[in-house]
Amino acid sequence: MKPRSLLTACLLFMVAMFLAVGCKNPAVYIKTTTEVEAAAVAFSNTTTVNLGFSAWPGWFPWQVAEEKGIFSSKNVAVKLKWFDGYLESISTLTAGQIDANSQTLGDTVSAVAGGVDKVIVLVNDNSTGNDKIIVAPGINSIKDLRGKKVAAEEGTVDHFLLLLGMKRAGLSPQDIQFVPLETGKAAAAFVAGQVDATAVFAPFTTQALRREGSKELFSSKDFPGAISDHLVVSREFLYKHPKEIQGLVDSWFATLDYIRENQDRAYMIMAKRAGVSVEEYKQYADGTRLFSIEENLKAFQPGNNMTSLLYAANEMSKFLNDVGLAKSKPNITLLFDDRFVKAYAQMQANTARGKGKEAGE
Incomplete structure (x- = not known):
């Protein structure tokens, strides 16, 4: 045994x-x-967010977020919807066929003026040169635009930029022959010699500058804060899906971190989406200022210049009235909601404090 x-x-x-x-x-x-x-x-119970974006350097980071799995890492399911025509993305959001969209402050104010209830929850960037007025040989000053054919997408921020420059030079809208064309078509018409100047944004600026002898007359760099770009949602989606919106905002800042740490790979992804070479895409870097969390928090505060979203929205409202694109001043009192960027900032602060305690132990 x-x-x-x-x-x-x-x-x-x-x-x-x-x-x-x-x-x-x-x-x-x-x-x-x-x-x-x-x-x-x-994650399976998370509502899939249909997010629209189009050709603008400040929105190409969304492509990086998708390809590098950043959305899923932030527990938000996102289906990106690419639009060849920027204004189509705005009308699609208005029709409720997408849940969120990447669009400018001016175009969002314009939509609100038309009776649409939209909310800005994030600043993607400010244009600092990637919106340009490009002119044919022989036009050397803004005053030289008098009597010339100028193409732009009516009511958009590039139209706004054109009129800002003209106003500074003492010209009125009636002093030019304005040709309303979708941005891509405006660039093509300029290259074909059908118009004398065009107001376009990158990457269409690259296309327009292919006309022999053409040059930049002025750009958004000359008007700081005049053109800002945002993540915009419908108020209904805001009420029903705040968790998903927070996931989008968190994903955005995580993507900016990825781009800083993996610039070469990120540029390859963004250049491919833009349809340009990596070298051409790098030329856009200085023309778009991607906003940090600190810059976001500041932008949502009241102010007395274009760096304040509320001030800029009021200026855009005046512009829409002046050019006859809005019959009355839109109500912008509920246009901005900064709770999501504040929540992200708080989360970052908490994380930093936690790391500080661990280091002190």
Whole structure:
């Protein structure tokens, strides 16, 4: 009996060792499996956000977020919707066929003036040169635009920029022959010699400058804060899906971190989406200022110049009235909601404090 008991004990010991080496601790395994399954269930219950964007350097980071899995890392399901025509993205959001869109402050104010209830929840960027007035040979000053054919997309920020420059030079809208064309078509018409000047944004600026002898007359760099770009949602979506909106905002800032740390790879992704070479895309870098969380927080505050969104929106409202694109001043009192950028800033602060405590231990 004794030898048998010893053999049994040895066998049991070997089995126990095998289990210890070959298997995970059951308690740890169960806990880990439960957490993974819970996360999977939570993600599967997340509403898929249909997010629209179009050709603008400040919005190409969304492509990076998708290709590098950043949306899923922030527990938000996103389906990107690319629009060849920028204004189509705005009308699609208005029709409720997408949930969120990338668009300018001016075009959002214009939509609100038309009775649409939209909310700005994030500043993507400010244009600092990527919106340009490009002219044919022989036009050397803004005053030289008098009597000339100038193409732009009516009511957009590039039209706004054109009129800002003309106003500074003492010209009125009636002093030019304005040709209303979609931005891509405006650039093409200029290259074909059908118009004398055009107001376009990147990457269409690259196309327009292919006309022999053409040059930049002035740009958004000359009017700081005049053109800002945003993540915009409908108020209904805001009320129903704040968690998803927070996921979008968190994803945006995580994407900016990725771009800073992996610039070459990020530029390849964005250049491909833009349909230009990486070298051409790099030329856009200085013309678009991607906003940090600190710059976002500041932009949402009241102010007395164009760096304040509220001030800029009021100026845009005046512009829409002046050019006859709005019959009355739009109500912009509920246009901005900064709770999501504030929540992200708080999360970052909490993380920093946590790391500080760990370092002090």
